[in-house]
Amino acid sequence: MSYILIIDDEQPIRKTLKEILEYEKFKVDEAENGIVGLEMLKTGKYDAVLCDIKMPQMDGIEVLEKIQEFSDVPVVMISGHGNIDTAVEAIKKGAFDYISKPPDLNRLLVTVRNALDRNSLVTETRKLQRKISKVYDIVGESAPIRQIKDMIERVAATDARVLITGENGTGKELVARWLHELSGRAGNTFIEVNCAAIPGELIESQLFGHEKGSFTSAIKQRRGDFEQASGGTLFLDEIGDMSLSAQAKVLRALQENKITRVGGEKDISVDVRVVAATNKNVGNEIANGRFREDLYHRLSVILIHVPPLRERLDDIPLLVNHFAAETAMGQGRPQKVFSAKAIEELKKLPWTGNIRELRNVVERLIILSDKEVTDKDVQMFARPLK
Numbered sequence: 100m101s102y103i104l105i106i107d108d109e110q111p112i113r114k115t116l117k118e119i120l121e122y123e124k125f126k127v128d129e130a131e132n133g134i135v136g137l138e139m140l141k142t143g144k145y146d147a148v149l150c151d152i153k154m155p156q157m158d159g160i161e162v163l164e165k166i167q168e169f170s171d172v173p174v175v176m177i178s179g180h181g182n183i184d185t186a187v188e189a190i191k192k193g194a195f196d197y198i199s200k201p202p203d204l205n206r207l208l209v210t211v212r213n214a215l216d217r218n219s220l221v222t223e224t225r226k227l228q229r230k231i232s233k234v235y236d237i238v239g240e241s242a243p244i245r246q247i248k249d250m251i252e253r254v255a256a257t258d259a260r261v262l263i264t265g266e267n268g269t270g271k272e273l274v275a276r277w278l279h280e281l282s283g284r285a286g287n288t289f290i291e292v293n294c295a296a297i298p299g300e301l302i303e304s305q306l307f308g309h310e311k312g313s314f315t316s317a318i319k320q321r322r323g324d325f326e327q328a329s330g331g332t333l334f335l336d337e338i339g340d341m342s343l344s345a346q347a348k349v350l351r352a353l354q355e356n357k358i359t360r361v362g363g364e365k366d367i368s369v370d371v372r373v374v375a376a377t378n379k380n381v382g383n384e385i386a387n388g389r390f391r392e393d394l395y396h397r398l399s400v401i402l403i404h405v406p407p408l409r410e411r412l413d414d415i416p417l418l419v420n421h422f423a424a425e426t427a428m429g430q431g432r433p434q435k436v437f438s439a440k441a442i443e444e445l446k447k448l449p450w451t452g453n454i455r456e457l458r459n460v461v462e463r464l465i466i467l468s469d470k471e472v473t474d475k476d477v478q479m480f481a482r483p484l485k
Contacts, residue, residue: 101215102126102144106136106162107151107177112200116149116177119207133157137165140172147214149198151177152185160189167193173214177202237273238421239414243406247274254401255281260353262398263376265405268455271376272336274403278374279332287331290324294345295337302345304361307352313362325358329369338398339379339390349373350394373398408450408457416442418454422461435465440474448481 103125107113110131117127128143130136132154140148148166152159163174173195178186186197195214198207237248254261255278263271272291279289297305304314308323324333335341341349352358353373357366375398384390408415419437427434437445441464450456460481468476 100124100126101146102128103147103149103211104128104130104136104139104143104145105149106130106133106154106159107149108132108154109151112151112177112202116202116207119202119204120211123208125211133159133162133165136162140166140170145172146218147195147211148172148174149177149211150174152189153179160185160192163189163192163194173218175210175214236421237270237277238418239411240417241411241414243411244414247403247405250401250403251277251281254278256283258282258372259400260372260398261374261401261403262381262395263374263403263405264381265376265378266407266453267378268453269405269407270454271378271405272334274405275332275334275336275374275376279334279372282332282372284331284372288328289332289334290328291334291336292324293336295340299342299345302341303348306345307348307358307360308363309361310363313360317362320360323358323360325352325369325371326367328371330371332372332374335373335375337377338375339377339381339384343389343391346391346394350391350397353394353397408453412446415446415457418457419445419461422458423465426462426465430465432465435468435470435472437464437472438474441472441477444474444477445481 103120105113105116105127107116107129108131113129113131117129120127128139128145130139133150134157136148136150139145150159150162154162159176163176166172166174174193176186176189176194176197177200178197179200183197183199186194190197195217196210198210237244237251251274261275261278263274265271275291276289279285292305294302304317304321304323306323306325308321308326309317311317311320335349348358352369352371356370357368359366379390381390381395385392385395419442423437424434426432445457445460452459463480464472464476467480
């Protein structure tokens with residue numbers, strides 16, 4: 100149910116507006132002047148405001164300006180016949196719209212619903228922005244994480260290629276995204292390619308594109324990820340799983356800043372910063388002939404190693420609080436507290452899945468525990484396979 104506040108010094112107008120809106124199942128409160136209305140807005144949750152322009156003590160324009168100092172709730176101005184110019188001026192100052200006295204039923208309802216739709220859109224957008232910013236946080240204050248953050252700040256502003264190493268689930272993608280977000284390319288595309296998830300026969304088409312008819316299912320021309328990421332960053336995740344044939348083409352692209360589509364003959368210039376990541380021991384892969392040494396040297400201008408969770412146990416309290424808040428917000432639940440003993444129990448676990456596993460365990464504990472997550476909850480629910 101949506102909550103609406105009517106601010107108007109004329110009791111008959113307030114009564115009429117309230118009856119109309121309550122008939123449409125809105126919850127309505129009234130304020131007889133701007134001062135009372137502002138106090139109600141500061142102490143209550145309203146989805147929209149209807150505010151008269153001409154009022155004693157404080158006129159509607161002043162009320163609008165003060166509302167905007169602490170809230171972004173949409174304000175619809177109520178204007179008498181002689182106040183239309185003032186109402187238009189109010190819209191320039193941030194009012195959502197205006198309705199005239201006496202209020203027309205259809206006009207009133209359309210305006211209110213549009214204001215509520217706009218408020219819902221703003222709210223959802225902010226929730227999404229908070230989710231995105233939290234998803235991409237690098238959480239932790241341990242020495243290895245501080246070193247990584249420092250390295251990112253030093254390297255991000257350059258176009259130096261970076262190779263990120265570390266076990267599965269340690270957060271290699273977060274490092275790649277922060278390298279992009281803090282770079283001069285942040286306003287352009289960030290494209291992630293999971294080299295392990297794409298079949299070997301398709302990886303070249305994925306990266307470099309193809310011409311129409313170059314193979315059976317190539318029914319139209321396709322721009323590859325190198326072209327699409329031009330001006331931005333291309334993140335090659337799990338590059339250790341890439342075929343030797345594709346590695347050779349990536350090497351050429353890095354050397355010459357040019358690619359050729361599958362089935363094509365024309366060279367296409369690209370301006371891409373390549374960041375790569377792998378969970379494999381690259382030295383062993385080179386020794387066994389599965390990874391080109393020359394490509395390794397091209398990719399590893401800067402090396403960043405992301406440690407496993409077992410090597411940064413001091414970060415577990417911060418990570419738990421972060422994931423608990425994220426889960427509460429995502430599920431619309433109150434945030435639960437983890438007891439000190441619960442945190443100590445979490446530190447004892449092996450965390451073979453690293454940060455990814457911890458995130459899942461925190462979510463599971465929040466769902467299955469009572470108001471506080473205890474050490475007994477951790478013992479019971481953290482390792483379901485045992």
